[in-house]
Amino acid sequence: MESHSRSSDWQSELNVWAQPFLERLAHPSQQHWAEVYLWGLLGPGDRKSVEAMASRVAPGATQQLHHFLSTSSWDPGPLETMLVEQAQRLVGGADTVLCVDDTALVKKGEHSVGVAPQYCGQLGKKANCQALVSLTLARREVPVCIGLRLYLPDIWVQDAGRRLQARIPLHMSGHPKWRLALDEIDRVRAAGAVFGCVTADAEYGKAADFRAGLAERGLTYAVGVGPTQKVYPADVRLEEAPDRATGRPTKHPAPSVDSRSIADTIAALPEAAFRRLSWRQGTKGPLQADFAAVRVRVGDGPLMSKNRHLPGSAAWLVCERRLSGERKYYLTSHAEATTLEHLAAAIKARWVGESRRTSR
Structure with a gap:
């Protein structure tokens, strides 16, 4: 009973x-x-x-x-809108973070739509799975997933027979994950989601078009990037390129200094630039790492030559040096006056429940 x-x-x-x-x-x-x-x-x-x-x-x-x-046909749009409304009521607001990430569903077969050998975060390696772009509203220690969109790998996009068998309309082309993420951001904002910062790992942050799309939408971001991304000093100038005696005339002005990789830019900072910050209490004590930040211009402007780009948008370049010695790099579009503590908190907010921190 x-x-x-x-x-x-x-x-x-x-x-x-x-x-x-x-x-x-x-x-x-x-x-x-x-x-x-x-x-x-x-x-x-x-x-x-x-x-x-x-x-x-x-x-x-x-x-x-x-x-x-x-078999039953129904429109998911109204339910998705209701989900956003409920999430906004629970955790939405200017101090909320929107986390963009991948969600993988491990599969053994090959008939589920979008299944293919691809990276699976759940296993930490490449595996047979479906990959979904996920959007999560997170405030303090409360996360609410508000969006999931299935990613269609090239192996599916290019196989018309397979798509027909799975009832995927042939006019639907595959989109990169960062494009799906921007589309989802547009959808949840239209449904009423309010948040203060967008976070994502380097899978998304490495895409200049993704960062530009967030900036065009007036959104602040804190995203991971790889160590080879090129940046310029914040005070770089564009100078008239000298006329060439022969050959085609130069189309673009020349930067006053050359770009450098993110890794080299951070390596040139003095040790005093790093500060140890703690963002949350873990089960074994405070979670800590050393952080440093420097203002830069990202090398994602117009293409010059030899795959080199002119200076683009201004941003904070942040390095997280973990106690193990591993280094992680991030670009954030926060204002120039933003403190290192605030930058570190925005970056760590991607891991739900890790946005609380104190500095020492």
Whole structure:
């Protein structure tokens, strides 16, 4: 009796929470089977196949549940909008961070849409999986995922037969992950999401178009980058290039100094530029690392020659030197007056629950 009571309690609470979402589905039968599907996903039992879930929460109705999932046509847009509205109510605001990241679903077969051998963060290596671009609103220690978009690898984009069999419209072309992320950011902002900073790892941060897209949208960002990214000193000047005696005339002005890699730029800083900061209490004490920041102009302006770029946008170049000696590099678009503590906090906010910190 007690077990039955607990089962009824969680289902009742789930029904209350899900009701605003279910109301966004147009047809009563869809509302019913969506509710049943949620019971199957969140309830007891390890196996989450349609047959296994139906046997637990809807005995004898396997075909109806399967029809809802694979055949019934419904618009996810209203549900996605409701999710953003609920997340905004819980954690949204100017002090909230929007974390852009990858979410991988490990698969053994090859028929799930988008499955391919690709990097899987869950395993820390390349594996057969689906990759999704995820957006998460995070404030203090509370994260709420508000967006997931499936990434379609080239192996799927270029295989018309495979796409046809999986019912992927042939007019849909594959997009890089950073483009999917920008599209999702536009969607959640239109739905009412408010946040103060966008964070992402180097998979996204290395794309100049992604950084430019965030800047065009008036969004502050703190993103990872690789050590070979070129930067210029903040006071670099553009000078008229001297006329050539022969050959084509020079199209672009010349920077007053050459660009350097991020790694070399940080290596040239004095040791005094690094400060040890702690951003959160861990299970074994404060989480700490040494941070240094320098104002730069990113080498992502117009292309000059030999794959060299003119100075582009101004940014903070931040280095995190971990206690193990490993170095991580970031570019942030925070204002010039931003403190090192604030820059480090923005960077660490990507790891949910790590945005609280103190400095010493």
